[in-house]
Amino acid sequence: MRRRWDRIWLVAKREFQDQFRDWRIIVPMFMLVSLFPFVADVTTRQAIGFMNRFGGELILNRVIPFVVLVIGFFPLSFTLIVALESFVGEKERGTIEPLLSSPLEDREMYLGKLLVGVITPLLFSYGSIILYLLLLARRAVEFPSAYMMTLILLLTFAHAVLMVSAAIVISVQATTIRAANLLASFVVVPVAFLLQGETMLIFWGNESVLIYAVLGLTVLSGLFIRLGLAHFKREYLLGREIDALDIKSIWRVFSRRVIGDANSIVEWYTVEIAAALRQLRRPLLVVIGIAAFTILASYLYVVVYVPTYVDVTPARVQELRIYIADNLGNLDVLDENIPAPWVFFTNVRATLAFLFAGLISFSTLGVTLFIVNMALIGGVLGGASLIHYSPLVVFASAILPHGAFELTAIFLATASVLKMGAELVTPQTDKSLGDVFLLALADWFRVFIGLVVPLLAIAAVIEVYVTPQIIKMAFPYL
Numbered sequence: 001m002r003r004r005w006d007r008i009w010l011v012a013k014r015e016f017q018d019q020f021r022d023w024r025i026i027v028p029m030f031m032l033v034s035l036f037p038f039v040a041d042v043t044t045r046q047a048i049g050f051m052n053r054f055g056g057e058l059i060l061n062r063v064i065p066f067v068v069l070v071i072g073f074f075p076l077s078f079t080l081i082v083a084l085e086s087f088v089g090e091k092e093r094g095t096i097e098p099l100l101s102s103p104l105e106d107r108e109m110y111l112g113k114l115l116v117g118v119i120t121p122l123l124f125s126y127g128s129i130i131l132y133l134l135l136l137a138r139r140a141v142e143f144p145s146a147y148m149m150t151l152i153l154l155l156t157f158a159h160a161v162l163m164v165s166a167a168i169v170i171s172v173q174a175t176t177i178r179a180a181n182l183l184a185s186f187v188v189v190p191v192a193f194l195l196q197g198e199t200m201l202i203f204w205g206n207e208s209v210l211i212y213a214v215l216g217l218t219v220l221s222g223l224f225i226r227l228g229l230a231h232f233k234r235e236y237l238l239g240r241e242i243d244a245l246d247i248k249s250i251w252r253v254f255s256r257r258v259i260g261d262a263n264s265i266v267e268w269y270t271v272e273i274a275a276a277l278r279q280l281r282r283p284l285l286v287v288i289g290i291a292a293f294t295i296l297a298s299y300l301y302v303v304v305y306v307p308t309y310v311d312v313t314p315a316r317v318q319e320l321r322i323y324i325a326d327n328l329g330n331l332d333v334l335d336e337n338i339p340a341p342w343v344f345f346t347n348v349r350a351t352l353a354f355l356f357a358g359l360i361s362f363s364t365l366g367v368t369l370f371i372v373n374m375a376l377i378g379g380v381l382g383g384a385s386l387i388h389y390s391p392l393v394v395f396a397s398a399i400l401p402h403g404a405f406e407l408t409a410i411f412l413a414t415a416s417v418l419k420m421g422a423e424l425v426t427p428q429t430d431k432s433l434g435d436v437f438l439l440a441l442a443d444w445f446r447v448f449i450g451l452v453v454p455l456l457a458i459a460a461v462i463e464v465y466v467t468p469q470i471i472k473m474a475f476p477y478l
Contacts, residue, residue: 007105008115009115011108012119015112015116036074037071037128040071068132069195069198071132072125072152073195075121075128079120080164080184082117083167084167084174085171085180086171087113087172088172092177106229106232111229118161121163122160126153129153155210158214159191159194162191162221162224166224167180169227169433216364220362224362231432231433250438253442254441255442258442260446272446273446276446276450277447280419286415286418287411290370290374291374294371295378297378298379299381299385306383317387331472338464340464343460343463344459347409350369351448351452353369354369354410354414354417355448362424363421366418366421367417370410373410377399381395397467398470398474401470402467404459405462406463409455409456412447413447416447420444423436
C-alpha cells in the first residue's frame with residue numbers, strides 16, 4: 001500500500017512541477033485570488049450599509065456566508081482548466097508517451113492526476129476565502145458561526161472534488177483540448193446551479209440541510225472517480241486520434257440492442273423482454289426495499305410528527321370526514337376533469353424525468369425522485385390514519401387497483417435506471433465509456449417500450465374509470 005501511494009505521489013509531484021513553473025497558470029490565478037476578495041469586501045461593505053439603512057438584519061446575517069461560498073467557487077471554475085488538460089493536454093503536447101510507458105499502473109496514474117487536480121484549486125479557493133475573512137475582520141460585522149464556516153469549507157471541498165473528477169473523465173475521453181474545454185460547460189453549469197440552490201438554503205436559514213448537500217456531492221464525486229477508474233486505459237489514449245459522430249452506426253447499435261434477435265412481437269416479449277427482466281432481478285429487489293422503507297418511514301413521520309404542527313382535534317377530524325363524504329360525488333365526473341390520456345402522458349413524462357435525472361447523476365437523482373413518490377404514498381396513508389380511516393382499506397381501494405400496474409411500471413423504470421448507473425461505474429475492459437452508456441440506455445428503453453408504457457396505459461384507464469368506483473364502494477368501510 002505504501003509503495004502504491006509513493007507512485008501516486010510521484011505522478012502528483014510531476015504535475016505540481018509542471019503547473020507551478022508555468023507563469024501563464026500561476027500569475028492569473030494569484031491575481032484572481034488576490035483581487036477578488038477585495039472586490040467582494042467592497043461589495044459586502046456596500047451591502048451592509050444599504051441593509052443597515054433600510055433594516056435588513058435578517059438578510060445581513062446571511063450575506064457573509066453567501067459571499068464566502070461564492071469566493072470559494074470562483075477559483076474552482078478557473079482552475080478547472082488544469083484538470084481538463086491533465087491527459088488530453090499532455091497528449092497534444094507530446095509529453096504523455098513517457099508517462100504511459102512507465103511501469104506505473106493505470107490506477108496510480110489516474111489517482112496522481114486527480115490528486116493534483118483537487119489540491120491546486122483548493123489551495124487557491126481556501127487562500128481566497130482566508131484573505132476575504134482577514135479583510136472582513138476590520139469591519140464591525142458578525143462572523144458566521146463555526147458550524148456554518150465548517151459547512152461552507154466542506155461544500156467548497158465537495159465542489160472541487162466533483163468538478164475535478166468530472167473534468168478528468170472528460171480529459172480522458174476527449175481527443176483535443178478544444179473539445180475538452182467545450183465540454184467543461186457540462187461541469188461548470190450544473191455545479192453553478194447547485195451553488196444557487198445552496199445559497200437559497202443559506203438565505204432561508206436552512207443550515208442543517210446543507211450537510212445533506214455535502215453528502216450528496218460526496219456521493220456524486222465518488223461515483224465520478226469510480227467512473228474514471230473503471231474506464232481509464234492507457235492504450236485508449238494512444239490509439240485514438242479523433243472521434244467521429246456516426247449517427248447511423250449509433251442508431252444501428254441502439255436499435256439492435258433494443259430489438260435483439262427477435263423476429264416478431266411474441267418472440268421479442270418471450271426472449272428479449274424476459275432476458276431484460278432477469279437482468280433486473282437485483283435492482284428490483286433494491287428498489288422494492290427502498291420503496292417499503294420509504295413508505296413506512298413517511299407513514300410514521302406523518303402519524304407521529306404532523307399532530308405536533310397541526311391541531312388534530314376530534315371536531316376537526318369530523319369536519320374533514322364530512323367534507324370528504326360530501327365531495328365523494330366528484331369521482332363520478334373524474335374522467336371529464338382528468339382524462340385518461342392526460343394521466344397516461346403525465347406518468348410517462350414523470351418516468352422520463354427519472355431517466356434524465358438518473359443520466360446526469362449515475363442514477364442517484366432518479367432514485368431520489370422515486371423516493372419522493374413513495375414518500376407521497378406513505379404520507380397519504382398516514383394522513384388517512386390521522387382522520388381515523390383504515391390505511392389498509394385506503395391502500396386497497398384508492399391505490400392498489402391502478403397502482404398494481406402503475407407502481408410496477410415505476411419499479412421497473414427505476415430499477416433500469418439503477419442498473420444503468422451501476423453498469424457505468426463497473427469496469428468493462430472490452431467496451432469504451434460511450435459503448436457502455438449507449439447499451440445501458442438501449443436496455444432502459446427496451447424495458448420502457450415493452451413494459452412500462454403498456455402498464456402505464458392500463459393504469460391510466462383503471463385510475464380514471466375503475467378506481468373511483470371502488471373508492472365509493474369501499475367508503476362505508478373506511
